[in-house]
Amino acid sequence: MSEYLMEVKDLKKYFKTRSGMLHAVDGVTFSLRPGETLGVVGESGCGKSTLGRTLVKLLEPTEGQILFEGEDITYARGVQLKRLRTRIQMIFQDPFSSLNPRKTVRESILEPLKLNSALSARQREEQVLELMNTVGLAQRLAHSYPHELDGGRRQRIGIARALALNPAFIVCDEPVSALDVSIQAQILNLMQDVQEDQHLAYLFITHDLSVVRHMANQILVMYLGQMVELTSADVLFERQMHPYTQALLSAIPVPSLEKRRQRIILRGEITSPINPPAGCRFAPRCPYVTERCTAQTPELYEAAPGHFVACHRGGEVG
Amino acid sequence: MTELSMQKRRSSRRREFWLRLCRNKAALIGMVILSVLIITAVFAPIIAPYHYDEQNYQITNQLPSLAHPLGTDNCGRDILSRLIYGSRVSLQIGFIAVGIGAAVGGLLGAVAAFYGKAVDNIIMRCIDIVLAIPSTLLAISISAALGPGLTNAMIAIGIGSAPNYARIVRASVLTVKEQEFVEAARCVGASDAYIILREILPNALSPIIVQATLGVASAILSAAALSFIGLGIQPPSPEWGAMLSAGRVYIRDFWPIVTFPGVAIMITIFALNLFGDGLRDVLDPKLRR
Numbered sequence: 054m055s056e057y058l059m060e061v062k063d064l065k066k067y068f069k070t071r072s073g074m075l076h077a078v079d080g081v082t083f084s085l086r087p088g089e090t091l092g093v094v095g096e097s098g099c100g101k102s103t104l105g106r107t108l109v110k111l112l113e114p115t116e117g118q119i120l121f122e123g124e125d126i127t128y129a130r131g132v133q134l135k136r137l138r139t140r141i142q143m144i145f146q147d148p149f150s151s152l153n154p155r156k157t158v159r160e161s162i163l164e165p166l167k168l169n170s171a172l173s174a175r176q177r178e179e180q181v182l183e184l185m186n187t188v189g190l191a192q193r194l195a196h197s198y199p200h201e202l203d204g205g206r207r208q209r210i211g212i213a214r215a216l217a218l219n220p221a222f223i224v225c226d227e228p229v230s231a232l233d234v235s236i237q238a239q240i241l242n243l244m245q246d247v248q249e250d251q252h253l254a255y256l257f258i259t260h261d262l263s264v265v266r267h268m269a270n271q272i273l274v275m276y277l278g279q280m281v282e283l284t285s286a287d288v289l290f291e292r293q294m295h296p297y298t299q300a301l302l303s304a305i306p307v308p309s310l311e312k313r314r315q316r317i318i319l320r321g322e323i324t325s326p327i328n329p330p331a332g333c334r335f336a337p338r339c340p341y342v343t344e345r346c347t348a349q350t351p352e353l354y355e356a357a358p359g360h361f362v363a364c365h366r367g368g369e370v371g
Numbered sequence: 372m373t374e375l376s377m378q379k380r381r382s383s384r385r386r387e388f389w390l391r392l393c394r395n396k397a398a399l400i401g402m403v404i405l406s407v408l409i410i411t412a413v414f415a416p417i418i419a420p421y422h423y424d425e426q427n428y429q430i431t432n433q434l435p436s437l438a439h440p441l442g443t444d445n446c447g448r449d450i451l452s453r454l455i456y457g458s459r460v461s462l463q464i465g466f467i468a469v470g471i472g473a474a475v476g477g478l479l480g481a482v483a484a485f486y487g488k489a490v491d492n493i494i495m496r497c498i499d500i501v502l503a504i505p506s507t508l509l510a511i512s513i514s515a516a517l518g519p520g521l522t523n524a525m526i527a528i529g530i531g532s533a534p535n536y537a538r539i540v541r542a543s544v545l546t547v548k549e550q551e552f553v554e555a556a557r558c559v560g561a562s563d564a565y566i567i568l569r570e571i572l573p574n575a576l577s578p579i580i581v582q583a584t585l586g587v588a589s590a591i592l593s594a595a596a597l598s599f600i601g602l603g604i605q606p607p608s609p610e611w612g613a614m615l616s617a618g619r620v621y622i623r624d625f626w627p628i629v630t631f632p633g634v635a636i637m638i639t640i641f642a643l644n645l646f647g648d649g650l651r652d653v654l655d656p657k658l659r660r
Contacts, residue, residue: 111554138560151551155573155656165559198656214559 057120058254059108059222060084064117066100066107073328077103079278080117082353083271087221088248090255092269092286094262094301098326100278101258102146105224108256109143110134121222139169142215144244146227148207152199158185159195161210165217184213188243205236209243216247224256229264241267262305266290274298277326277334280353284360294362297335333365341366391653398649404642412458419452424607432625442627444618450627454635457609464525464594464610465587465639471529472590473583476536481567481575483537484544495541498534506531507596514602524603528593532586539582543575550574577651584647588640611636 066078078100085091093101106112108119110129119127121141129137145151152161162184166177185192188209199207208228215223225244229237241264248255257268265272265286272289274282274297282295293299300317321338324330332347333339339346345365353363392398411418420440427447435442441450483494501509513527547553548571556570595612597603604610606617611632618628 106554109558111557135560138558143555143558145551145555147551151555153552153556153570153574164556164561168560168565200657211555214555218559 057084058087060120062118065115067115076278088252090269092265092272093258095275099275139218142220142223144225144228162213188213204232222254294367295364395649397645401642401645419455421449421452423456423609453609461611468525468528468590469586472532476533477540480537480540484541502534547574580651584643
């Protein structure tokens, strides 16, 4: 078995629409070790969530390969899929709609146990209390309904559900973007604590760059379904090789009076993801665009050790 | 937590359900009327002053009096006694026919909405065909094929009303299934059947309850129509709808014969509507407290 928990090779997910093929995820490649976090950033509609949903097998990939614990799970079905559900879990973005409004906290957390484990009813009840304890939900809330709780508590229920089956890998689809800033930090810390305790690997989808810096070991930047840059978090914040990543990071506000950063403002229209033309998809908005960029699709290459970028001028602009 | 305290929790939830139902005044009134009706039906032989086909041609078409509180009909039978016995058949037809219709239609509608695309198209086009046939006509043909009798009448009426439930359930399942908790359930390994029955349907329940409470009335009336053409309840068995249609000849000359069965049907529907509305509110956790 390889050292990697999950390896994804050239993953593609297209959707058929009336006006043509929508390239939601177009050639994503990465590998993830146990206990690590891969941050996925990009603007709305760039395919982050589709990538996450494909990895937890809510969507069937169009092309490519997903290896999990050395096993090919690209088109897992039936018994294999059922077993995967206990190993790969998901934390959803909106804690207001990701919980069944007619189920109490206890019933919601009990659900994954009831559906999967061979525990006795009594052991399950004990497990629910233990999970509530782990995620910091007071026992008195066991019989409350989701609408009676605030967003932070609801997201804790979501985390407890994901943890219930002792997974090795959790896809976190913008788990804090629907929460108040004051609660975001609590939830992020909780997620880091359980990650350390249970040696979990996260795929952390977000558009909040300060959050991803706090959480991730590696960061994957996506633009219109394609990955444009992949490297460790520390390196990415020091040196960005792709002009899109540069623009993205320049948008982080700097809380300092002396230090001023040149804000890069992108102009131009986003290319449509439906039947996209050849060439770099970022070309229409790129300040460094050349003729080659509109003619030839840039391939992902290792510009520096462990630093992957998909740009014809990657070395120069960084 | 021990087994015992879990048991206590569960029973305390049931008690809370009753408490909330009783706090809802409209639901309480509906429930009381329904209970009275059901008790009447169960103990009909004890409560009724006369037997339902005890005829006396010397006292036909009498107005209400002390001996006959609601008068007598054209055969000299006591209307009150016939109403009391009739409640047995009418309530059965109302509830069971609606049960059949809601179960069959609801399931078809839920499956159509959940799977979408071809499944949806096939099921809903079949339902459109059934919907295009007048439901009374459909019920008549079904019970003609199955033969007369109470059970067959209930099946016929139930199937005749199923398309309405299918459409309603489909519409509300379509909105519920888009919510994220459905995906969340799939993520923890729930099967399609589990998702439809345990996740989606409980959240799509309110319109079904409303339609079902109204449906009881039309079921009773459809049963009357079937009885009228000899395919439903066979005379002299009393049934509210049948009493209505049998008495319609006398509607100008003698009012009690149609008025009282009509009032009985009306009260039942009224009670069911109150109860149904209350039940819908009580089952919605968002309206708790």
